[in-house]
Every structure is written in structure tokens, then in C-alpha cells.
Amino acid sequence: MVDLALSGARVGAALVLVALNGFFVAAEFAFVRVRSTAVESMVADGKTGAPLLAEVMDSLDSYLAVTQLGITIASLGLGWIGEPAVAALIEPVVGPVLPENLVHLVAFAVGFGVITFLHVVFGELAPKTIAIARAERIALLVAAPMKVFYYLFVPGIVVFNGTANAFTRLIGIPPASETDETFTEEELRMALSRSSEEGNVAADEVEMIERVFELDDVTAREVMVPRPDVRSVPADLPLADLRDRIVETGHTRYPVVDADDSDRVVGLVDAKDVIRAGTRESEGEVGDEDDRATTAGDISRDIPVVPETVAVSDLLSDLQRERAQMAAVIDEWGVLEGIVTVEDVVEVVVGDLHDEFDVPSREPSIDRDASDEGVAVDGGVALSTVNEELGTAFDHDAVETIGGLVLDRLGRPPESGDRVSIDDHELTVTGVDGMRASTVVVRPESGTFEGTPDSATDGTAGDDGDDGLETERTEGSEGS
Numbered sequence: 001m002v003d004l005a006l007s008g009a010r011v012g013a014a015l016v017l018v019a020l021n022g023f024f025v026a027a028e029f030a031f032v033r034v035r036s037t038a039v040e041s042m043v044a045d046g047k048t049g050a051p052l053l054a055e056v057m058d059s060l061d062s063y064l065a066v067t068q069l070g071i072t073i074a075s076l077g078l079g080w081i082g083e084p085a086v087a088a089l090i091e092p093v094v095g096p097v098l099p100e101n102l103v104h105l106v107a108f109a110v111g112f113g114v115i116t117f118l119h120v121v122f123g124e125l126a127p128k129t130i131a132i133a134r135a136e137r138i139a140l141l142v143a144a145p146m147k148v149f150y151y152l153f154v155p156g157i158v159v160f161n162g163t164a165n166a167f168t169r170l171i172g173i174p175p176a177s178e179t180d181e182t183f184t185e186e187e188l189r190m191a192l193s194r195s196s197e198e199g200n201v202a203a204d205e206v207e208m209i210e211r212v213f214e215l216d217d218v219t220a221r222e223v224m225v226p227r228p229d230v231r232s233v234p235a236d237l238p239l240a241d242l243r244d245r246i247v248e249t250g251h252t253r254y255p256v257v258d259a260d261d262s263d264r265v266v267g268l269v270d271a272k273d274v275i276r277a278g279t280r281e282s283e284g285e286v287g288d289e290d291d292r293a294t295t296a297g298d299i300s301r302d303i304p305v306v307p308e309t310v311a312v313s314d315l316l317s318d319l320q321r322e323r324a325q326m327a328a329v330i331d332e333w334g335v336l337e338g339i340v341t342v343e344d345v346v347e348v349v350v351g352d353l354h355d356e357f358d359v360p361s362r363e364p365s366i367d368r369d370a371s372d373e374g375v376a377v378d379g380g381v382a383l384s385t386v387n388e389e390l391g392t393a394f395d396h397d398a399v400e401t402i403g404g405l406v407l408d409r410l411g412r413p414p415e416s417g418d419r420v421s422i423d424d425h426e427l428t429v430t431g432v433d434g435m436r437a438s439t440v441v442v443r444p445e446s447g448t449f450e451g452t453p454d455s456a457t458d459g460t461a462g463d464d465g466d467d468g469l470e471t472e473r474t475e476g477s478e479g480s
Helices: 002-033 036-044 050-058 060-097 100-133 135-170 185-197 203-213 239-249 271-282 288-293 312-322 342-350 383-390 402-410
Strands: 253-257 265-270 305-307 326-330 336-341 365-367 375-378 419-422 425-433 436-444 456-458
Touching: 002 060, 002 100, 002 135, 036 050, 036 135, 050 060, 050 135, 060 100, 060 135, 100 135, 185 203, 203 342, 239 271, 253 326, 253 336, 265 271, 265 326, 312 326, 312 342, 336 342, 365 383, 375 402, 383 402, 402 419, 402 425, 402 436
Parallel strands: 305 326
Antiparallel strands: 253 265, 326 336, 365 375, 365 456, 375 436, 419 425, 425 436
16 A cells, blocks of 8 residues: 555656656747747836846846756656656556566556656647747746746756866867857748748738848849930030920939030939029029020039949948939949939839839830740840749850840841840840840740749839939930
8 A cells, every 4th residue: 555655656756747847848948939029029018027038038048058957857857756656556457467577577668658658748749839839928937937947956057058068169169059049041031931931921021021132142233224225414415405305304313424425424413403493593593695504514413423243232322321312333444334223222122113204114024925936025134034034044244134145146236037046045136226136035945934924024124213214215315
């Protein structure tokens, strides 16, 4: 009878150790899972226990060591007490039906299995699942008792942590901290993708965030409005003619180029400056003769000038620092290549932006339905976009667009009907605009394209709203 009572007490102690093990497991996963921003929010909201949890998070490494030590002690104690206790209860049951030499072995096996089941299910898996699902609530509940265990275990923690850190230093690995964990760009992308799949983050938000990651990889050349599409004005253009030009084109800002060298940009004229000059005229400050004498160069502002290779992220910083809306893009020889605006940079992240003054136009696109012979691609579409949408591998160090690639391969101005073969694909010029290919049909020399993208996909080169550029992309530059 005494042995039975003792075995029952041991079983009770084993169950307590299982619960204690589960407590430490839940605490560990809850502390790791809960976000520091969530804890700060709970403190700000005055939630009970939040200040104590904040203290725990400030010393997270130490409290995780407490949970590990607690799990180890509980597991060792469970193995020491639990198996013999269950075996002692099993032996009287199986004794009458088994040979004497098998009784202890069977009792041990059953006891080991029962304790293992309790330990794994109720001491590990269930607490872990609960802690992950209710991290904030569990963290608040266990913070206070964990504080007590911290003071109980602190001597052991100091010894164990010190020994472990000394050993890792000895083998050339510096001690790491749980709170020092950072994420790579690829890990963040994967986390965003998973969050989108689970419905926690909208797909369009994920797409914009991914575009932000790409800002360092996109250059001004890829987003600028190319020189032939820029509506520039010569520095010697009279104010009256400039006013007519603004009414005709409807843009807000115009790059000002040297009267004798249209490849050299000398400033920027804003429609507001023209309005101010007109107001002065109406108030009698200037006469008609002065109005004709005043030129675009006289009222122009400084314009930031950037190389075509500058990253879009750096370009945006430059525009913010200069408090400018437009920059001139030059090549390595200092020749004007195009212009880029804040809107062009923003469109890299959020997509095309239009206002009520934009001229309706079709942006550079990829259209699978436009040709029976292949895929029709506007000449201004970037090679990277073509490769992404069609699964091709077009590449060139000197050109950015599909039209530029055809021009480079031909070695002369393209004509409608010209064909070139590049990387197992046939490129046929189906439209020209001046000296450039405006439309190119891309067709695999064998097989078909992979994937099924949308019928029209926006390109990346030359988007703009109203800042001194030709949105229709059908005319050459003016005033140069």
C-alpha cells in the first residue's frame, strides 16, 4: 500500500514536471515570437503586465537562457522520476501474466513510452503551438513568473553563459545575441510573399515594397524621358513665344538648352515664372518691347544635372536635397540624354501616374495580341522588362531598350521590315519614328514564349506627366 502511494506521488510529481516543462517551452516561444513593437504598443496602451514584459524583452538573451535551463532541469527530473513511477504501477498488472524475467522489461518499456508521450505532447508540442498562436497573451502571462525563475537561476545562467561564450570564442565564433537578428533582402521578400499568400498584406502593397528594394538597381537612364521626346526651349526664346509654347504643349516645366548647342542644358523654366512675368507686364512694370527682349534664359532656374548611370535611389535623394522636381540626364561626354522628374522616380514604385492635363497616350508596352507572327514590343520598352515578360535573355552594355538593341545590331537607322536574329529570336521592325524603331515584333525562332503575361505591360523608360516632355512620343524635340 505504501509502495502504491509512493508510486502515485511520483506520478503526480512527473505530471508537475511535464507542466513545468510546458511552461518553459511556452515562455521561450512566446518571447521569441512577440515583436518588440507590439510590446511597446501594449505599454503605451497601459496593458497590465506590459512594463514587466518590456523589461524581459530588454534582457531577452538572459530570459531565453532561463527557459533553456528550466526545460533541461524539468526534462532530467521527468526522466529520473517519471519512468520508474509508471513502471512501478505497471509491474503488478503485468506480473501475473508474464514470465518474471520479462516483467521489469515490459514495465520499463510501457513507462518509458507513457512518459515520452506526455513529455512530447503536453510538455513540448502543445505549449509551442499555443505560444505561437497567442504569443502576446502568453508572453504577458509568463513574464511575472519568469522574473522569479530568473532570480532563482541567475547564478547558473552566469556560469553557463560565460562558459559557452568562452568556448565559442575559443573556436573563433563570437557570441551571438537573439536580439541582434537581422534579415537579408531576400528573407524580407520571402516573408512579404508568404504574408501576401496568407492574406495579411495586400498583393499590390507587396509589389510596391519589392519595387522599393529595386531602386538601387534602376538607373536614371532606365526611367528618363529620352532626348527625342523632351520638349525643351532655347535660351533665346522670347517670353511671348514661350507663353505660346506652354499653351500649345500644356506642360509645367521645360528644360532650357543653349541657343547654339541644343545638347547643352543651361537651366529650367517653370510656367509659374512665365505667369509672374506676364503679371508684371499687365501691371505696367514692363512693356511690349521688354516682353520681346525677355527670354527663357532670363527667367530660367538652375536645374540639377545627373549622370545617366546614377541609381534612382540616389537621384531621389539629390532631388530632395536640391528641392527640385526635374533633373537633366547627361552621358559621359556631358551631352543631354534626357530628363527625369520626381514623378518618374515615384512611378518606379507605384506605377504610372496621370493627371487631368496628361495627353492620352499609349505608354511603351508589350502586346501579345497585336501581331500574329509574334509579340509586338514598343521600341522604348526596357530590355529588362522584355526579358521578364517574355523569358528572353537579351542583354547589351550600351543600350537599354529593345529598339536600341535592334539599332545596334543593324548598324544603321532601322527601316520597316528589317529583321535581325538575336539569341534564338527573330526581331522584326514594324514601325519607325524618325531614326529609331518604334515597334518591334519578337518571335522565337523555334517554339513559343513561356508564361502568359498581361496583353499590355508598361515599360520602364520615359514615363512622365506634365513636366516638359512629349507624352505621345511621336515628335522630335522642339526648340533645339
